[in-house]
Amino acid sequence: xxxxxxxxxxxxxxxxxxxxxxxxxxxxxxxxxxxRRLKAGLNPEFMSRITVLAAGIFVAQMLNWPLPGGxxxxxxxxxxxAILLGPWAGSLCLGIVVTTQCLVFHDGGITTLGxxxxxxxxxxxxxxYAVFKAVAGLGGAGGKRVFLAGFLAGWLxxxxxxxxxxxxxxxSPQFPYGVEVTVPVMAxxxxxxxxxEGAVTGLVAQHVLSRREWWRGDRL
Amino acid sequence: MSRRVMFIIVxxxxxxxxxxxxxxxxxxxxxxxxxxxxKLGLKDRTxxxxxxxxxxxxxxxxxxxxxxxxxxxxxVALILGVGSLLRRLAAxxxx
Numbered sequence: 607x608x609x610x611x612x613x614x615x616x617x618x619x620x621x622x623x624x625x626x627x628x629x630x631x632x633x634x635x636x637x638x639x640x641x642r643r644l645k646a647g648l649n650p651e652f653m654s655r656i657t658v659l660a661a662g663i664f665v666a667q668m669l670n671w672p673l674p675g676g677x678x679x680x681x682x683x684x685x686x687x688a689i690l691l692g693p694w695a696g697s698l699c700l701g702i703v704v705t706t707q708c709l710v711f712h713d714g715g716i717t718t719l720g721x722x723x724x725x726x727x728x729x730x731x732x733x734x735y736a737v738f739k740a741v742a743g744l745g746g747a748g749g750k751r752v753f754l755a756g757f758l759a760g761w762l763x764x765x766x767x768x769x770x771x772x773x774x775x776x777x778s779p780q781f782p783y784g785v786e787v788t789v790p791v792m793a794x795x796x797x798x799x800x801x802x803e804g805a806v807t808g809l810v811a812q813h814v815l816s817r818r819e820w821w822r823g824d825r826l
Numbered sequence: 827m828s829r830r831v832m833f834i835i836v837x838x839x840x841x842x843x844x845x846x847x848x849x850x851x852x853x854x855x856x857x858x859x860x861x862x863x864x865k866l867g868l869k870d871r872t873x874x875x876x877x878x879x880x881x882x883x884x885x886x887x888x889x890x891x892x893x894x895x896x897x898x899x900x901x902v903a904l905i906l907g908v909g910s911l912l913r914r915l916a917a918x919x920x921x
Binding site for chain 1: 841846849881901
């Protein structure tokens with residue numbers, strides 16, 4: 607049993623080889639597109655922002671808040687990265703975190719790295735970004751609205767990632783009961799724990815976007 | 827990285843064992859996905875396929891709490907190292 611592992615890293619053995627390959631292919635395709643989109647706009651300063659936020663999210667993910675009953679919650683950070691950096695750079699930020707966790711600390715399986723990248727570095731980031739943009743718009747929104755937008759982005763981003771995780775597990779033959787069982791379990795679980803993700807995302811987004819000019823630069 | 831950000835990250839690493847180990851042991855921590863997986867009857871094959879000595883955010887030879895802290899510093903150092911490499915690549919392409 608992992609001592610301090612984050613909440614959504616699929617270990618080896620949970621997904622079928624077909625799903626492992628499919629999620630690797632999907633993630634690789636996305637990051638290839640992200641690289642093409644990012645390479646024109648990346649500069650050393652923007653890369654610093656990406657990696658400093660990645661370092662912060664990595665450490666934040668180590669801060670598990672154990673709950674009575676034997677489970678825990680912690681911050682994932684996909685929506686926050688998208689809000690502060692933009693969707694492509696946010697995915698790169700979470701991609702660095704998830705890959706480091708997998709390769710160095712065995713947090714999440716090597717066969718399921720594609721799925722973990724898809725869930726946390728792509729789906730969480732993109733859903734979080736879309737929700738934030740829809741609710742707040744980027745720029746010009748007041749503090750309360752930024753908090754609300756960040757809250758919904760963090761919450762719905764993590765629910766979407768949990769839902770995707772449920773679909774991947776449910777469609778793998780290792781689990782005989784299918785998505786009708788896995789999706790409600792995973793999505794429901796993350797819908798509850800995601801309220802904290804939303805609150806943290808809203809508070810940090812509100813604080814950073816209102817006080818730090820540094821974060822008002824490029825978003826890619 | 828600004829001193830303020832570095833200070834925040836260091837503080838988070840120093841207190842991380844309190845959350846990741848001490849409180850986790852107090853409540854009999856299980857990862858949420860593992861709880862769900864147990865209900866779903868899935869088998870974790872992590873122990874059968876390991877490639878790193880730093881599994882579970884532990885450092886061989888160190889007790890759990892300093893090992894967890896050291897893992898935090900190692901992870902941050904690696905991420906910033908990758909960032910430094912990417913910065914140089916970005917700077918080289920711009921020049």
